[in-house]
Amino acid sequence: MSKDCIFCKIIKGEIPSAKIYEDDKILAFLDINPIKPGHTLVIPKVHRSDLLAAENQDLVELIKIIKRIAPAAVAGVGADGFNVGLNDGSAAGQIVFHLHFHIIPRFKDDNLKLWSGRPYEAGAAEIVAEKIKKQL
Secondary structure, eight states: OOTOOHHHHTTTTSSSSOOOEEOEEEEEEEEEOOOOTEEEEEEESOOOOSSGSSSSHHHHHHHHHHHHHHHHHHHHHSSSSSEOOOOSSSGGGGSSOOOOOOEEOOOTTTTOOOOOOOOOOTTTHHHHHHHHHHHO
């Protein structure tokens, strides 16, 4: 636990939350600034700052619980689907540096836009792929 981490304080019960699920390793609760109703955060109880700091077993447990909660969130709020997201690092929008996944219920015509992509220029995908492979 980190004494300054808001999520660690929620785990310890020092800050209230609308809990969805809790066991000895995982806590899930409603986001206080939801994108859509039912927006849920799923976190490990052991403080891990981000995905790369997590143990593989932490991630296995998180995904198992996400798989269980996501359809419940969809059914609970009458949504049509859901997104699962992770913001890792401040450049990616991570605000609380305690690993957490977002489950965001989605509704047809909810006006949320997916990221817009664009194709690589000729030959660029192969160059980028090689740069990434060299880092593995």
